[in-house]
Amino acid sequence: MLIWTLIKIACQSLLANTLRTFLAMLGIIIGVGAVISMMALGAGAKAQVMGRVTAMGTNLLVVRPGGDFRGGVRSESNKGLKLADADAILRQLPQVEAVAPLVMGRAQVKYFNHNMNTTITGAPMTYLSLRAFEVDKGQGFSALEDEHVARVALLGANAAEQLFADQNPVGEVIRIKNVNVRVIGVLKAKGDQGWFNPDDMVVVPFATAMKQILGQDYLSEIDVKLAPDADAAAMEERIGAILRTNHRLLPTVEDDFHVRNQSELVEMASSFTRTFSLLLGGIASISLVVGGIGIMNIMLVTVTERTREIGVRKAIGARDWDILRQFLLESIVISGVGGILGIGLGLGVAWSFSRFTDFAILVEGRSIVLALAVSASVGIFFGYYPARRAAKLNPIEALRYE
Amino acid sequence: MIETRNLRKSYHSGEAMVHALDGVDICISAGEMVAITGPSGSGKSTLMHILGCLDAPDQGEYLLEGENVATLSPNRLATVRNRRIGFVFQSFNLLPRVSALENVELPLLYAGRSDARAVALQALDRVGLADRQRHDPSQLSGGQRQRVAIARAMVSDPAIILADEPTGNLDSHTSLEIMELFARLNRDGRTIILVTHDPQVAGFCSRQIRFRDGRVAEEAPSC
Numbered sequence: 046m047l048i049w050t051l052i053k054i055a056c057q058s059l060l061a062n063t064l065r066t067f068l069a070m071l072g073i074i075i076g077v078g079a080v081i082s083m084m085a086l087g088a089g090a091k092a093q094v095m096g097r098v099t100a101m102g103t104n105l106l107v108v109r110p111g112g113d114f115r116g117g118v119r120s121e122s123n124k125g126l127k128l129a130d131a132d133a134i135l136r137q138l139p140q141v142e143a144v145a146p147l148v149m150g151r152a153q154v155k156y157f158n159h160n161m162n163t164t165i166t167g168a169p170m171t172y173l174s175l176r177a178f179e180v181d182k183g184q185g186f187s188a189l190e191d192e193h194v195a196r197v198a199l200l201g202a203n204a205a206e207q208l209f210a211d212q213n214p215v216g217e218v219i220r221i222k223n224v225n226v227r228v229i230g231v232l233k234a235k236g237d238q239g240w241f242n243p244d245d246m247v248v249v250p251f252a253t254a255m256k257q258i259l260g261q262d263y264l265s266e267i268d269v270k271l272a273p274d275a276d277a278a279a280m281e282e283r284i285g286a287i288l289r290t291n292h293r294l295l296p297t298v299e300d301d302f303h304v305r306n307q308s309e310l311v312e313m314a315s316s317f318t319r320t321f322s323l324l325l326g327g328i329a330s331i332s333l334v335v336g337g338i339g340i341m342n343i344m345l346v347t348v349t350e351r352t353r354e355i356g357v358r359k360a361i362g363a364r365d366w367d368i369l370r371q372f373l374l375e376s377i378v379i380s381g382v383g384g385i386l387g388i389g390l391g392l393g394v395a396w397s398f399s400r401f402t403d404f405a406i407l408v409e410g411r412s413i414v415l416a417l418a419v420s421a422s423v424g425i426f427f428g429y430y431p432a433r434r435a436a437k438l439n440p441i442e443a444l445r446y447e
Numbered sequence: 448m449i450e451t452r453n454l455r456k457s458y459h460s461g462e463a464m465v466h467a468l469d470g471v472d473i474c475i476s477a478g479e480m481v482a483i484t485g486p487s488g489s490g491k492s493t494l495m496h497i498l499g500c501l502d503a504p505d506q507g508e509y510l511l512e513g514e515n516v517a518t519l520s521p522n523r524l525a526t527v528r529n530r531r532i533g534f535v536f537q538s539f540n541l542l543p544r545v546s547a548l549e550n551v552e553l554p555l556l557y558a559g560r561s562d563a564r565a566v567a568l569q570a571l572d573r574v575g576l577a578d579r580q581r582h583d584p585s586q587l588s589g590g591q592r593q594r595v596a597i598a599r600a601m602v603s604d605p606a607i608i609l610a611d612e613p614t615g616n617l618d619s620h621t622s623l624e625i626m627e628l629f630a631r632l633n634r635d636g637r638t639i640i641l642v643t644h645d646p647q648v649a650g651f652c653s654r655q656i657r658f659r660d661g662r663v664a665e666e667a668p669s670c
Contacts, residue, residue: 358542
């Protein structure tokens, strides 16, 4: 019998009992819908995180004071990183293109009656290019301002909006911890990075922050930009060696600093999404199994109800195989159509979710193909037993069945 | 054409053991039209099911055109039911919610024939129901349903047509029409075997085999 004839027969008998067919599909619809919407949101979130990590600048090493977080214990000193360390790294390693020693601290920032408590970053002129900041209005720092302890500032996009609303901040004077500072530029927004939002901060020249605002002589961070062809792992080691020498650490003493590279952050982001996908996969398989059991249940009922029909078909020459595939096809149609409706539902949920919150969605072709393949397999797996039961019926007993 | 040797079949009915067939030997030649008669429970239907390859005997042999049916695989048996034997039931056994034409078409579809629609239409025409091809069985009268069932039984041009009380659910006028149809099929060269209670129906047949308690009680000349 032609496959189209079989599909037509399957659809006819399923349509004869629309409500029941729909209820049998429901488990698959919900299962597939949940998977599709979660996968779209997960992929969207991953793409967003990756985009932000890249926006922070590539080929960048970040040196921070204090030992690594490994083991949950951070070693005591946070004040070990000095300006001399940054100079040494730049001087001794030809593969380093630029360094940006940073001091950071929180302070109250005021402009007339507007004020906010935010991160003050003291940075040299190299910082903006290292971190791929762009100046939106006004101008960036020059070398002159570093040397002269100039009282100037750049505002992050959010900081500018909070302090100045619609007004142009360039040329205005703000107070940071009772120090008057002139705003010379506003940075272009980069987006929240999860643990830190660069758009909130106020950037002042490095010397100004150290000597006049925050009053600290140690560094919070050294950003190191490598030449494009430099090997990040090797450079991490070299920098470590230089710092250990500078800090006069004995071989038995652990590092009082740690070096991170951006690929570690990318790694963190993708391991997070991997865990997320595993979790989703687990939920998905449970709901698909439950959906499959629903289909099996309905198919067993259908086979019992249609025992007489099976007897008639066998009496006029249907082979076991003909009966088997007729019922198998019915369960595949249930799960397949359920899968398609589930994809629709999932996309709808993901779309409305992204519309009403600021989550991004990304629909990958492979997740749709996967959903279809999985739902068809569920139909075959859970439909096989009822279909086989139908195929093995004795024709005479089937014809006598009332 | 059809020959049975010492067929035996028994089954449990509650506590009791029922010997539906207790050593049946019959012989039917090609082109005959035979009525099998006898009281209820005398084993007529059981015999028909065995002859139609729907059931297998406990003992004895059934030779269909010289071939021992017991040696055939389930798939071969299905093919025999599909092409060599047409079966007509007392209760019609048409598929519900499927049009008359599609019911008739079914054996051809299982045979994998591509000309199924046209051949099925011809068969419906021969039973005089070409104008009812789109009707659902529930929209047809009893006589019309049985004619659709006969069209289905003969659509793949089998040499043998078996009918188990084909007029049992019909009034006498309709029964006559159905019997005339069978007689016509017999004149076309088909072997017809039918089970009946009705002497008028049996009168259409060239030979009668009377059953009693699972045995042949009285038989007109055999082959």
